[in-house]
Amino acid sequence: VIELVKLGLDTLGGLITSWIGASEQQRIELEKRALDGIAVMKGERTLTHDALDASEAETRKAIAEAKAKLEGEDTRP
Amino acid sequence: MIGRMMVALSIFGLSACGGVVPTMLRTTASTAALVSGGYRALRIYDTEKQAGFQKRVKAGDPLGAEAELNAYVSKRDTTLKALDAASVAVESAYALIPAVGQAVDPKRRAELGAWITTLMKLGVDVASALSTLGIRIPNLGGGQ
Numbered sequence: 255v256i257e258l259v260k261l262g263l264d265t266l267g268g269l270i271t272s273w274i275g276a277s278e279q280q281r282i283e284l285e286k287r288a289l290d291g292i293a294v295m296k297g298e299r300t301l302t303h304d305a306l307d308a309s310e311a312e313t314r315k316a317i318a319e320a321k322a323k324l325e326g327e328d329t330r331p
Numbered sequence: 332m333i334g335r336m337m338v339a340l341s342i343f344g345l346s347a348c349g350g351v352v353p354t355m356l357r358t359t360a361s362t363a364a365l366v367s368g369g370y371r372a373l374r375i376y377d378t379e380k381q382a383g384f385q386k387r388v389k390a391g392d393p394l395g396a397e398a399e400l401n402a403y404v405s406k407r408d409t410t411l412k413a414l415d416a417a418s419v420a421v422e423s424a425y426a427l428i429p430a431v432g433q434a435v436d437p438k439r440r441a442e443l444g445a446w447i448t449t450l451m452k453l454g455v456d457v458a459s460a461l462s463t464l465g466i467r468i469p470n471l472g473g474g475q
Contacts (some may be wrong), residue, residue, distance in 0.1 A: 281431060284356035288425055291363030298370035299418050305374050306411065309381040313400055316385050320393035 351443045352428060352435065359425050362450045365468065366417045369457050372466045373410060380407075406464060413460035417453040424450055 380403055387396040424446045429435055435443070458468055 278431065280353065281356070284353055284360070288356045288360040288363065288428075291360040291367070292421060292425055295363040295367045295370075295418050295421060298367045299415065302370040302374050302411070302414075306377055306407070309377055310400075310404060313381050313384045313388070313396075316388045317393045317397045317400070320388045320391075321397075324391075324393065 351440050351447070355424065355428055355443050355447055358447045358450045359421055359428070362417060362424075362454050363421050365454050366414055366421065366457060368468055369410075369414050369417075369461055369466075372461060372468065373407070373414065373464075376464060376466050377407065410460040410464055410466075413453075413456050417450075417457050420450060420453050 384396045384400050384403075387393075387399070427443065427446060429439065461468060
């Protein structure tokens with residue numbers, strides 16, 4: 255009976271240990287997914303700020319040049 | 332053997348109590364993906380808008396283009412701020428996730444639960460801010 259109880263406890267211990275192993279593996283995968291996601295997000299953030307600043311500056315430059323040209327035409331004798 | 336059982340049961344108990352951690356990790360990853368998509372969508376949208384303004388300038392209406400640009404930039408920056416707020420929150424949330432094997436007490440669990448709610452709310456805010464510009468993210472806020 256004692257041997258059977260020992261065998262039962264050993265089996266239970268093995269099951270719990272394998273469950274913890276699976277849980278840790280899942281945790282590692284989730285950590286990786288989150289970290290990769292954050293790295294991509296930070297890259298997109300920098301890229302977007304730079305792109306938006308550049309495109310707005312370009313448009314404002316074109317507007318300024320066109321306005322200057324119009325003003326030049328207005329003051330032409 | 333009993334010692335091994337005790338260690339296993341202790342870790343089992345901590346893992347069971349820490350069920351909020353996988354949820355937090357999933358929410359963090361999902362929100363990061365949503366925010367990344369938002370940034371990409373905003374860049375594409377901005378490129379189209381700027382091309383439109385420049386077309387108007389070339390057509391000889393710089394003042395009209397400027398007025399339209401100013402109105403657009405104000406709305407665009409509101410959306411950009413929503414994306415930035417969400418991205419900063421994602422990073423803050425990740426930094427709070429306990430390390431492997433670290434115990435999650437009820438107070439910490441409640442704190443992590445509150446962060447999950449915050450991240451989900453920020454995700455909705457991002458989708459809402461994008462939709463004010465007419466940008467729809469598929470499967471969120473009606474799709475495209």
